Amino acid sequence: MEATDTRVLIYEDNPDLRLSLSHLLGGTPGLELVGALGNCQQVETDIPRLKPDVVLMDIDMPGINGIEGLKRIKAATPKVSVVMLTVFEDNDRVFQAVCAGADGYLLKKTPPAKLLDAIGEVRAGGAPMTPAIARQVLRLFPKPVAPRQQEDSPANLSAREQEILGLLVEGYSYKMIAHDRGISLDTVRSHIKKIYEKLHVRSMTEAVSKALRQGLT
Amino acid sequence: MEATDTRVLIYEDNPDLRLSLSHLLGGTPGLELVGALGNCQQVETDIPRLKPDVVLMDIDMPGINGIEGLKRIKAATPKVSVVMLTVFEDNDRVFQAVCAGADGYLLKKTPPAKLLDAIGEVRAGGAPMTPAIARQVLRLFPKPVAPRQQEDSPANLSAREQEILGLLVEGYSYKMIAHDRGISLDTVRSHIKKIYEKLHVRSMTEAVSKALRQGLT
DNA sequence: GCGCCGCTCACATCATTATGCGGCGGCGCC
DNA sequence: GGCGCCGCCGCATAATGATGTGAGCGGCGC
Numbered sequence: 001m002e003a004t005d006t007r008v009l010i011y012e013d014n015p016d017l018r019l020s021l022s023h024l025l026g027g028t029p030g031l032e033l034v035g036a037l038g039n040c041q042q043v044e045t046d047i048p049r050l051k052p053d054v055v056l057m058d059i060d061m062p063g064i065n066g067i068e069g070l071k072r073i074k075a076a077t078p079k080v081s082v083v084m085l086t087v088f089e090d091n092d093r094v095f096q097a098v099c100a101g102a103d104g105y106l107l108k109k110t111p112p113a114k115l116l117d118a119i120g121e122v123r124a125g126g127a128p129m130t131p132a133i134a135r136q137v138l139r140l141f142p143k144p145v146a147p148r149q150q151e152d153s154p155a156n157l158s159a160r161e162q163e164i165l166g167l168l169v170e171g172y173s174y175k176m177i178a179h180d181r182g183i184s185l186d187t188v189r190s191h192i193k194k195i196y197e198k199l200h201v202r203s204m205t206e207a208v209s210k211a212l213r214q215g216l217t
Numbered sequence: 218m219e220a221t222d223t224r225v226l227i228y229e230d231n232p233d234l235r236l237s238l239s240h241l242l243g244g245t246p247g248l249e250l251v252g253a254l255g256n257c258q259q260v261e262t263d264i265p266r267l268k269p270d271v272v273l274m275d276i277d278m279p280g281i282n283g284i285e286g287l288k289r290i291k292a293a294t295p296k297v298s299v300v301m302l303t304v305f306e307d308n309d310r311v312f313q314a315v316c317a318g319a320d321g322y323l324l325k326k327t328p329p330a331k332l333l334d335a336i337g338e339v340r341a342g343g344a345p346m347t348p349a350i351a352r353q354v355l356r357l358f359p360k361p362v363a364p365r366q367q368e369d370s371p372a373n374l375s376a377r378e379q380e381i382l383g384l385l386v387e388g389y390s391y392k393m394i395a396h397d398r399g400i401s402l403d404t405v406r407s408h409i410k411k412i413y414e415k416l417h418v419r420s421m422t423e424a425v426s427k428a429l430r431q432g433l434t
Numbered sequence: 435g436c437g438c439c440g441c442t443c444a445c446a447t448c449a450t451t452a453t454g455c456g457g458c459g460g461c462g463c464c
Numbered sequence: 465g466g467c468g469c470c471g472c473c474g475c476a477t478a479a480t481g482a483t484g485t486g487a488g489c490g491g492c493g494c
Contacts, residue, residue, distance in 0.1 A: 126348025135344035171423035206388030
């Protein structure tokens with residue numbers, strides 16, 4: 001999938017740490033270190049110039065801090081993934097970073113191997129963060145209205161059929177359903193055939209679409 | 218430091234997985250498996266009876282599902298930590314789980330060692346989750362604060378890609394799309410490949426599910 | 435002009451799904 | 465007891481989808 005290396009840009013005001021991060025990333029196959037800067041004063045021009053895929057952003061920096069840098073990056077080029085680096089897991093910083101669209105949040109003491117993992121994860125669409133920070137995020141999460149849909153329309157599907165339809169909606173394949181439910185592949189086929197008949201559809205996508213739209217989930 | 222073992226309770230309807238989880242946890246020093254149940258019909262009485270510190274809760278269960286079980290636990294005994302287990306990291310489930318107060322969210326395919334780590338983390342006040350799920354949580358987050366434009370970002374899908382995704386949702390096959398839009402089958406494949414990459418899915422059903430749930434239609 | 439991106443197309447290969455045929459045991463109903 | 469519905473299982477074939485590699489063309493921005 002990835003034809004080229006992942007381009008990584010570092011913002012870190014501590015020269016020692018900047019250097020060691022540079023060495024770490026520079027010496028890793030699959031990664032290309034496109035820059036290691038001590039501040040993000042020129043972040044707006046740095047990004048288009050260096051075209052990073054992933055930015056490692058220290059939060060505590062003189063001048064423009066990491067949160068502000070993050071905001072500017074996300075405002076101009078939201079595609080670029082930004083992983084925040086910090087020493088403390090303080091609530092307020094996490095909150096601000098999350099609101100500003102951070103794609104990950106790691107402690108500086110994160111071991112090198114984990115850091116490299118994290119870059120891979122963020123490239124794969126993940127959001128690396130330490131469990132402690134994840135907890136902060138969950139705590140910050142407001143508890144808004146859960147758009148509760150009322151239970152309705154048995155849609156003449158049997159309980160088993162509804163169950164399997166639910167799994168299809170979740171993206172399960174026949175194989176996965178069979179394995180997860182401990183039944184044979186042929187049985188899954190059998191159930192799905194009947195579901196199709198009852199819903200008057202002829203493919204998984206139609207069934208999923210109908211299920212979601214009619215709230216059979 | 219722990220004077221007593223961590224008491225763990227499992228809810229998992231798949232007998233095979235339930236058994237292997239039981240063996241894993243039962244054979245781990247520092248953990249005490251207090252139960253491994255196939256459904257959470259009696260969750261309100263299970264908890265005070267078994268007094269778990271940590272609950273591993275499968276999301277997809279017949280009868281009372283994991284989200285509902287989670288809510289009931291949190292309503293009665295919020296101190297108990299609940300880690301959700303699921304096969305797929307779909308947006309809606311994550312959202313519901315987070316809103317209901319889940320303390321962690323892991324994939325079933327999580328390797329045993331990681332699972333044990335996760336139990337330790339949650340006991341230590343962390344919130345174990347996979348990076349991909351963490352990302353979901355972050356995506357869910359900024360809504361209430363909305364520091365800037367909400368711009369429901371078409372998920373960086375190009376116009377053509379959205380168009381084709383729309384047809385998938387309608388239940389069109391590759392062939393039908395090709396014919397309908399007057400392009401070749403291979404072109405349809407090509408577009409869909411890119412859609413999958415951008416949505417981080419691997420099948421039509423997942424794409425359709427994601428599209429409908431994220432309102433890309 | 436050059437590079438990047440979106441859109442187009444082709445060929446190939448393997449995996450999964452769709453469909454039709456059948457069979458078995460259990461359960462509730464008249 | 466027969467009948468219908470449900471859940472389970474198997475085999476076989478054809479169609480469709482998933483993934484990789486590669487390539488041409490036109491527009492846009494620097």
